[in-house]
Amino acid sequence: MPNRHQHSFLTLEETATDRRFAMPYLKTFDFAGDYINASHSRLIAKIHDTGMIDLGIEGWLLPADALKLYELVYFSGGDVLELGTYKGLSTSIAAKASFDANLNNIVVTIDLSNDMLKSARHNLRRRPGAERVHYFAVDGGKAVRDLGQANRVFDFVFIDHSHAYEHVYDVCRSLHQVVKPGAFCLFHDFNDPRNAAADAPEYGVYQGVCDGLDRDVFEFWGIYGCTGLFRRIA
Ligand SMILES: C[S@@+](CC[C@H](N)C(=O)[O-])C[C@H]1O[C@@H](n2cnc3c(N)ncnc32)[C@H](O)[C@@H]1O
Numbered sequence: 001m002p003n004r005h006q007h008s009f010l011t012l013e014e015t016a017t018d019r020r021f022a023m024p025y026l027k028t029f030d031f032a033g034d035y036i037n038a039s040h041s042r043l044i045a046k047i048h049d050t051g052m053i054d055l056g057i058e059g060w061l062l063p064a065d066a067l068k069l070y071e072l073v074y075f076s077g078g079d080v081l082e083l084g085t086y087k088g089l090s091t092s093i094a095a096k097a098s099f100d101a102n103l104n105n106i107v108v109t110i111d112l113s114n115d116m117l118k119s120a121r122h123n124l125r126r127r128p129g130a131e132r133v134h135y136f137a138v139d140g141g142k143a144v145r146d147l148g149q150a151n152r153v154f155d156f157v158f159i160d161h162s163h164a165y166e167h168v169y170d171v172c173r174s175l176h177q178v179v180k181p182g183a184f185c186l187f188h189d190f191n192d193p194r195n196a197a198a199d200a201p202e203y204g205v206y207q208g209v210c211d212g213l214d215r216d217v218f219e220f221w222g223i224y225g226c227t228g229l230f231r232r233i234a
Helices: 038-042 063-074 089-100 114-124 140-148 165-177 203-214
Strands: 080-083 106-113 133-137 154-159 179-190 218-224 229-233
Touching: 038 063, 038 089, 063 089, 063 154, 063 179, 063 218, 063 229, 080 089, 080 140, 089 106, 089 114, 089 133, 106 140, 114 133, 140 165, 154 165, 154 203, 165 179, 165 203, 179 203, 203 229
Parallel strands: 080 106, 080 154, 106 133, 154 179
Antiparallel strands: 179 229, 218 229
16 A cells, blocks of 8 residues: 655645755655665765756756656556656656566657757667657647547656646646546646745746646645655545
């Protein structure tokens, strides 16, 4: 039975103080020891001055974000959807976790920018699991609606595309169409302090998630680093 950390919930006001480095990685799934395997622990072996992980691909994942992403893909049992590819940092973790768990799956990654997808494809070449990654240039909200209409469902979804309220809200309104019952979805930048800042109107991830997700369908499961975890319960 997975472990829920509902006590880690933060109000929007609480996220205004930067607590991203104070929200530790905690296990959702039960496994022996602190890490699933050596690959899991190696995610945080090298850290930039900024506090972000360094896997040789540009990106902005905190140690807790990376550990949680790997864990959720590893135990997902199936297909993964990612919104927001950028240079492929999170994609490489999803591919590696899928490979390490010996999943017979695919990783669908979505980005508005063809240039980013090209760059990610280049960065992932020869990395474990790269052959299972499929790249699509499309808006995140449209991708979710199109996949839903095609009855394409996933065992885990990582949402890290736009920081704008309307884009996150848009995705959240149709997310139930692509997340299998019981599966998890992880929102990056959920508790980024800029969401609550009056001088950063372009940030509204927390508000987009809280307004957009139907709480009869998605349950809050925890905050780790700057990620917010939700589970489809109905
Ligand atoms: C924060 S970066 C993703 C970082 C990546 N997940 C990683 O770990 O390195 C956000 C990406 O989302 C893309 N993006 C922005 N708005 C989008 C939208 N509406 N739909 C799809 N992708 C979008 C941007 O082009 C950018 O590459």
